[in-house]
Amino acid sequence: MDLHLRVWRQKNSETSGKFVNYELKGVSEDSSFLEMLDILNEQLVEKGEEPVAFDHDCREGICGMCSLVINGMAHGPERATTVCQLHMRHYSDGDTITIEPWRAKAFPVVKDLIVDRGAFDRIIQAGGFITARTGSPQDANELLIPKPIADKAMDAAACIGCGACVAACPNGAAMLFTSAKCSQLNLLPQGQPEKDRRSLAMVAAMDSEGFGNCTNYGECQAVCPKEITLDFIAKMNRDYAGARIRHFFGKAI
Amino acid sequence: MAVARTMSAAKKVILPSLVKKYLMAGSGIILVLFVLGHMLGNLQFFGPPEMINAYAYHLHHLPGHPVTLWIIRAFLLACVVVHIAMAVLLVKENREARPQNYAKQGFRESDYAARTMPMSGLIIFAFIIFHILQYTVRVVPEHYNATIGQAPVEVSHLQLEYFDVFAMMVKGFSSPVISIFYLIAMALLCMHLTHGVASMFQSLGVRNEVWRYRLKCLATAYGCFIFIGFASIPASVLFFGHGKAYLAEKEAEWAKTPAAEVSVIDAQAAHTQFVTLNEGR
Ligand code: HEM
Ligand code: SF4
Ligand code: FES
Numbered sequence: 151m152d153l154h155l156r157v158w159r160q161k162n163s164e165t166s167g168k169f170v171n172y173e174l175k176g177v178s179e180d181s182s183f184l185e186m187l188d189i190l191n192e193q194l195v196e197k198g199e200e201p202v203a204f205d206h207d208c209r210e211g212i213c214g215m216c217s218l219v220i221n222g223m224a225h226g227p228e229r230a231t232t233v234c235q236l237h238m239r240h241y242s243d244g245d246t247i248t249i250e251p252w253r254a255k256a257f258p259v260v261k262d263l264i265v266d267r268g269a270f271d272r273i274i275q276a277g278g279f280i281t282a283r284t285g286s287p288q289d290a291n292e293l294l295i296p297k298p299i300a301d302k303a304m305d306a307a308a309c310i311g312c313g314a315c316v317a318a319c320p321n322g323a324a325m326l327f328t329s330a331k332c333s334q335l336n337l338l339p340q341g342q343p344e345k346d347r348r349s350l351a352m353v354a355a356m357d358s359e360g361f362g363n364c365t366n367y368g369e370c371q372a373v374c375p376k377e378i379t380l381d382f383i384a385k386m387n388r389d390y391a392g393a394r395i396r397h398f399f400g401k402a403i
Numbered sequence: 404m405a406v407a408r409t410m411s412a413a414k415k416v417i418l419p420s421l422v423k424k425y426l427m428a429g430s431g432i433i434l435v436l437f438v439l440g441h442m443l444g445n446l447q448f449f450g451p452p453e454m455i456n457a458y459a460y461h462l463h464h465l466p467g468h469p470v471t472l473w474i475i476r477a478f479l480l481a482c483v484v485v486h487i488a489m490a491v492l493l494v495k496e497n498r499e500a501r502p503q504n505y506a507k508q509g510f511r512e513s514d515y516a517a518r519t520m521p522m523s524g525l526i527i528f529a530f531i532i533f534h535i536l537q538y539t540v541r542v543v544p545e546h547y548n549a550t551i552g553q554a555p556v557e558v559s560h561l562q563l564e565y566f567d568v569f570a571m572m573v574k575g576f577s578s579p580v581i582s583i584f585y586l587i588a589m590a591l592l593c594m595h596l597t598h599g600v601a602s603m604f605q606s607l608g609v610r611n612e613v614w615r616y617r618l619k620c621l622a623t624a625y626g627c628f629i630f631i632g633f634a635s636i637p638a639s640v641l642f643f644g645h646g647k648a649y650l651a652e653k654e655a656e657w658a659k660t661p662a663a664e665v666s667v668i669d670a671q672a673a674h675t676q677f678v679t680l681n682e683g684r
Binding site for chain 1: 413414416419420421422423424425493496497499500501502503504505506507508509510511512513517518520598601602605606607608609610611612615
């Protein structure tokens with residue numbers, strides 16, 4: 151199939167970018183979206199032009215690197231799918247495809263379609279861990295965790311940190327990511343000792359990175375490739391309120 | 404390392420994001436409950452004129468009057484102030500967090516009501532100011548205290564003369580411009596509530612994927628209920644002339660008695676209670 155591509159090109163975070171049009175001919179519908187971009191890049195290199203920079207790594211939907219907004223949708227038209235798992239059979243001959251980077255103040259563009267998601271790492275550093283004793287492992291069944299709780303924690307832990315939730319949010323809010331990373335530990339017994347400190351610190355880190363606030367639009371959930379739900383945001387809202395109250399009365403650490 | 408801050412500086416946080424949302428939702432709940440009570444109370448407009456007039460009398464003579472009413476007003480005002488202050492902060496920060504928009508953003512989940520909260524809120528705010536100037540202070544578009552007289556009300560088996568609220572409402576809504584402004588404002592309030600009422604549960608952390616859809620239905624039903632209740636009043640006057648005969652009759656009556664004489668009435672000599680025209684504020 152032949153495609154009209156409108157791709158965001160931007161030299162670095164200091165300069166402003168613009169859309170550049172490319173005509174790409176003879177794309178197989180069996181190729182993946184990223185392979186389609188690879189083909190484009192090969193042609194650009196052959197012509198002596200600068201290839202389009204985009205993030206990717208595993209190409210199997212588990213690493214969270216790929217990050218494209220296609221025709222206004224983060225990760226493209228398919229639900230619960232990372233863009234690396236998107237195939238060209240969802241497009242037809244003659245389509246115009248607009249490709250943009252994640253857009254949020256907290257995710258500055260590094261080059262073309264690549265953004266800096268270091269802000270997520272700093273949120274994790276603030277509290278997305280448990281302070282564990284190292285040394286000999288404890289017995290696996292020593293801590294009993296009810297199945298529904300373990301399942302819920304696993305659902306939260308499915309977040310691959312791609313940032314699509316921020317990209318899709320008109321407010322550039324990182325609530326879905328932060329709530330998933332907060333909840334995967336807050337739900338489990340191992341996470342309890344640091345629960346209040348974690349909730350307070352991760353929300354504080356999220357705010358200071360310049361992410362927006364939640365208006366409860368639900369766009370984040372709709373684009374999340376791992377189907378993280380708004381339940382975790384509600385849970386974070388509860389956990390944070392409890393932590394604040396205990397902190398006020400001097401009990402939270 | 405890789406996680407070193409590339410942004411210029413950490414954002415100065417005025418209030419934690421979640422605290423702003425708690426305040427938004429908390430003030431929202433109180434306004435939601437107030438609006439329901441206010442709407443149900445106003446439906447007495449469809450009873451005999453004495454009904455809403457007596458209701459107005461009671462509101463202005465709550466136990467502990469006049470302090471009680473002022474406490475309630477101050478509390479509601481505080482809620483509006485908090486709600487607006489948070490709205491301004493949130494909207495400002497949210498715009499800053501997305502400095503550049505997509506060529507054309509796609510939406511899957513959010514509805515029109517959710518995306519227009521600031522605009523519907525702003526128009527509702529303008530409406531609230533007009534509404535208070537019209538029916539509480541009674542100076543817009545005319546001085547009702549001068550143009551509307553009194554009507555009999557029965558209060559604990561006593562016959563009193565009290566400001567004719569029913570007539571004022573009919574008079575106010577006889578103006579098509581005002582009635583239509585009220586209808587538009589109520590439609591926007593309905594929209595604001597279809598998102599707001601569902602959203603406030605999420606902000607306070609009491610919602611899940613099962614209740615999300617139920618609460619959305621509840622919020623939609625609530626918004627429509629509020630709209631129908633409030634809109635029925637101006638609509639009944641504008642389109643069906645409700646109360647116009649009564650108003651004409653009363654206006655003829657007031658024209659015969661000079662206002663000065665009705666302004667102070669010895670309600671009951673033994674209790675030396677005076678009810679003045681202006682007292683109904
Ligand atoms: C006075 C003018 C008003 C303004 C400027 C205003 C503005 C707003 C805005 C911008 C939001 C969305 C906040 C966000 O993005 O998170 C909101 C939410 C809300 N508003 Fe209003 N509003 C007003 C009046 C009202 C009234 C009269 C009511 C109730 C009868 C109300 C009930 C709500 C509720 C329940 C929410 C949801 C809170 C949440 O998201 O947790 N608002 N308002
Ligand atoms: S919550 Fe979903 S969309 Fe957001 S970073 Fe995690 S996997 Fe990506
Ligand atoms: S490249 Fe790893 S998730 Fe898409």
